[in-house]
Amino acid sequence: MVEFLTDTAVLAMLRARDAVQWMKDAAVAAHRGQLHAPARIRADIGAGSLVVTAGHLDGHWYGYRAYDTFGLVAGDQVVVVHDAELGRVHAMAVGAELGPRRTGAIGGAAADTFATADASRLALIGAGTQAWTQLWAIDAVRDLSEVRVFTRDPVHAEGFARRAREQLGLDCTPSRSARDAVDGADLVVCATPSNEPVLAYDWLTPGAYVATLGPKQMGRHEVDAEFLEAADVVVTDSRAQALEHDPPTTVVGTRVEDHLQELGAVLDGAATGRTSHDQVCVFYSVGLAGTEPYLLAKLTGLA
Known part of the structure; x- marks a missing residue:
């Protein structure tokens, strides 16, 4: 069963101190070559673009975030994570909270x-x-x-x-x-x-x-x-x-x-x-x- 998170769920579950520590862990994993994080990919689709960023933590998961540049009010982003062993989608988040909270948490780590x-x-x-x-x-x-x-x-x-x-x-x-x-x-x-x-x-x-x-x-x-x-x-x-x-x-x-x-x-x-x-x-x-x-x-x- 895929776990689906809305903004309401993200806000209820995510604690700032935990998020900061997890982003510290992610930064160290990237430095050690355990978190593979290539540059973002942008696909132009007329009046805007779709942008995708992806990552893979060795032995654990792989996944991506997708968002657009149309500047619409809703501004929903999609984040998907797969189980690296089974290849199955483990969880999906749709909304406008997870991305900014992640950026904030990286800032908190710094x-x-x-x-x-x-x-x-x-x-x-x-x-x-x-x-x-x-x-x-x-x-x-x-x-x-x-x-x-x-x-x-x-x-x-x-x-x-x-x-x-x-x-x-x-x-x-x-x-x-x-x-x-x-x-x-x-x-x-x-x-x-x-x-x-x-x-x-x-x-x-x-x-x-x-x-x-x-x-x-x-x-x-x-x-x-x-x-x-x-x-x-x-x-x-x-x-x-x-x-x-x-x-x-x-x-x-x-x-x-x-x-x-x-x-x-x-x-x-x-x-x-x-x-x-x-x-x-x-x-x-x-x-x-x-x-x-x-x-x-x-x-x-x-x-």
Whole structure:
């Protein structure tokens, strides 16, 4: 019998701390070559595309996520995982929650690995779904004393802050500008659709952790190459996806390219990551492929 999960079931079953740990495990498995996660495949179908990402955890499962770029309101994604021994479909999730929660959990894994242990003041630039799931995950790994959120729509920012207060019990307030939000923050998350930089390096406090979730293409990016080159440590969840993307990302051809670390390598002890409290560490999130079926397999008991 195939286990079928809706968004309601995903939200009822998934705990942020578990999701963060599972994404750490996935990153280490990818580093060790146990999780096979090729680059995404895009099929153009007229006014939009179908995009597929796939993964295979040796000896356990294989599966994929499929989503479209039509921009429709529902925006349902399909995640399917097969039992690797039998080949049968073990579970399927349909909806709009599993994908963003997985991205948030990867962000939580990075924050837990690269933010200072005492980091407690979070700035969010952006107030959409990705910002929310980053907050959901980071709240599970750090004791947040203050959260500030900035987006260009003050009503949206106030609604986000109210939700954070009511659902997560956090001290969350809107900021008048991105700079105001970032001032004094030791955790900074950019989760915007912006084609232009939304963050300046000289706004940061020493030792800050910064995550960029939004656009990363040459000529279309929320954090520019100069910002990345100024940082002490830049890490990603997949070097291959960061360096082989078409069109090229902002790290290609820069000084960052040769020193770009991978989350799984740091977690596995093969790379150093942060080495001092005052270093600025940037997480360059590209969405390690195969992690949606990884999460679905964990949720449904297929180790």
